[in-house]
Amino acid sequence: xxxxxxxxxxxxxxVLMATLVSAFxxxxxxxxxxxxxxxxxxxxxxxxxxxxxxxxGLDRPLPxxxxxxxxxxxxxxxxxxxxxxxxxxxxxxxxxxxTKRPVSEEIFSRFPATVLxxxxxxxxxxIVGVLIGVLASTVRGTALDRILIGGSQVFGAIPYYVMAxxxxxxxxxxxxxxxxxxxxxxxxxxFLPGLIAPWLILGxxxxxGYTRYTRNSMLDxxxxxxxxxxxxxxxxxxxxxxxxxxRAALSPVVTILGLDIAALLSGTLVTERIFEIDGIGKLxxxxxxxxxxxxxxxxxxVTAVIVVTMNLIVDIAYSFVxxxxxxx
Numbered sequence: 457x458x459x460x461x462x463x464x465x466x467x468x469x470x471v472l473m474a475t476l477v478s479a480f481x482x483x484x485x486x487x488x489x490x491x492x493x494x495x496x497x498x499x500x501x502x503x504x505x506x507x508x509x510x511x512x513g514l515d516r517p518l519p520x521x522x523x524x525x526x527x528x529x530x531x532x533x534x535x536x537x538x539x540x541x542x543x544x545x546x547x548x549x550x551x552x553x554x555t556k557r558p559v560s561e562e563i564f565s566r567f568p569a570t571v572l573x574x575x576x577x578x579x580x581x582x583i584v585g586v587l588i589g590v591l592a593s594t595v596r597g598t599a600l601d602r603i604l605i606g607g608s609q610v611f612g613a614i615p616y617y618v619m620a621x622x623x624x625x626x627x628x629x630x631x632x633x634x635x636x637x638x639x640x641x642x643x644x645x646x647f648l649p650g651l652i653a654p655w656l657i658l659g660x661x662x663x664x665g666y667t668r669y670t671r672n673s674m675l676d677x678x679x680x681x682x683x684x685x686x687x688x689x690x691x692x693x694x695x696x697x698x699x700x701x702x703r704a705a706l707s708p709v710v711t712i713l714g715l716d717i718a719a720l721l722s723g724t725l726v727t728e729r730i731f732e733i734d735g736i737g738k739l740x741x742x743x744x745x746x747x748x749x750x751x752x753x754x755x756x757x758v759t760a761v762i763v764v765t766m767n768l769i770v771d772i773a774y775s776f777v778x779x780x781x782x783x784x
Contacts, residue, residue, distance in 0.1 A: 464771065468764040475760040480522055483749045490514070490553050490747045511536065512553060525550065549757065550750030552743075559754035563736060569640050569647070570735035573658075573727070574720035576651055580659025582713065585666025586706075592667065593674035594697060605671065612664030620730045623657040628731070637733045654731045658724065662716065669712060673705035680704070714770030715763075722759035 491508035492500060500508075509515045513536045524533055528548035534541050535551045542551055549559035592604045627633040637650030677683060678701050686696050723737030732738075736755060743751035 461768070461772070464768050468768060471764055472757075472760055476526070476757060477522075479753050479756045480525065481518070483753050484514075484521060485518055490749050492747070549754035552751050553748050554746055559750045562739060562751060563754055563758055566735050566739050569733055570721060570723055570728070570737065572648070573651055573654060573724065573733060573735060574717060576655035577659045577662060577720060577724075578713070578717060580655060581662035581666055581716070582709075584660065585663035586670050586709065588663070589667045589670025590674055590697065590702065592671045593678065594693075596675060605668065608664040608667040612661065616658075616661055617726050617730070619661060620654075620657050620726060624653060624730050627653050637731045639734050650731070651733070654724075654727050654733065658727050665712065666709060669708055670705065673708050674701055677701040677705040710773055711770055714766045714773070718763040718766035721762045721766075723755065 490512065491505045491514065495504060495508060506515070513521070525548075527533065528544060528546065528550075530546055532544055532546040532548050534543050535548075542556070544551060544558050544560075547560060549563070551558055552562055555562065588604055588608070592601045595601045628636045634653040634656075635649040637654070638647050640647050674697075678697070680701075683696060683701050686700050687693075691700075721736075723735060723740055725737040725741055727733065728735045728737040729741060736758070740752060740755040742748075743755070
């Protein structure tokens with residue numbers, strides 16, 4: 457297992473480096489001009505734009521900018537900003553062009569809100585999705601099976617942003633069934649009630665995929681020889697389903713769960729925007745609209761790290777969830 461983990465770590469580092477180089481070139485060598493976005497006048501003259509680019513250090517060669525950025529991830533760096541020099545401690549993801557704060561502070565100050573949103577959604581989608589999937593597999597071919605799977609397909613086919621908008625309007629705006637989301641600065645106890653609505657809608661919509669995955673995987677497991685052997689020994693059906701079949705059936709569920717957690721931790725853009733949750737997704741959308749390139753690049757790198765880490769965790773978890781899998 458150690459050899460496998462070391463190989464995966466090497467592959468993960470390669471993926472992160474490719475992401476870093478590609479994102480840096482895309483943002484800082486692309487058509488976006490943060491100097492134009494930061495110009496205080498309505499129309500900036502070329503001389504004024506050149507002055508702003510020089511104050512941000514954007515007039516230097518790209519290899520120099522990339523070398524400083526990469527080294528800053530490990531040892532920190534001094535960043536020129538509007539005639540001043542600001543020290544950014546490692547891991548330095550740059551300095552926001554607009555707020556003049558380190559990107560790492562901007563991102564990780566919003567990260568707890570996204571983590572709390574992710575935690576509640578994962579609990580709901582796994583419990584609801586797996587339970588309904590297991591139930592549907594045990595009543596295969598019946599009217600209840602068709603209702604459960606058909607309902608999940610219809611529910612999952614509706615565009616999520618439409619359901620989230622309607623749910624938010626009628627449960628938090630028009631009718632105060634659930635409180636609206638606030639800010640983490642108001643305290644955890646005041647912030648958590650505002651997550652009930654996004655927890656429910658995103659968790660239930662996400663559970664539809666787990667229902668179908670779990671049902672199909674359970675049907676395969678229930679047809680295996682070891683399940684028939686367990687039944688022939690007189691073991692109760694509840695133990696056969698819950699102890700023998702479900703454990704093997706969870707392998708594909710673990711795969712999509714790891715990827716879903718990575719996506720949620722990377723920032724649920726639509727959910728955070730609709731419910732006004734001050735998380736990473738809302739931060740990246742705001743930065744995109746203001747051409748705040750360091751924030752955008754920082755969120756991309758953090759997202760890449762989360763996705764790569766979750767993939768590694770899922771691969772390792774395989775050997776514990778499914779006894780037939782051995783890492784080598």
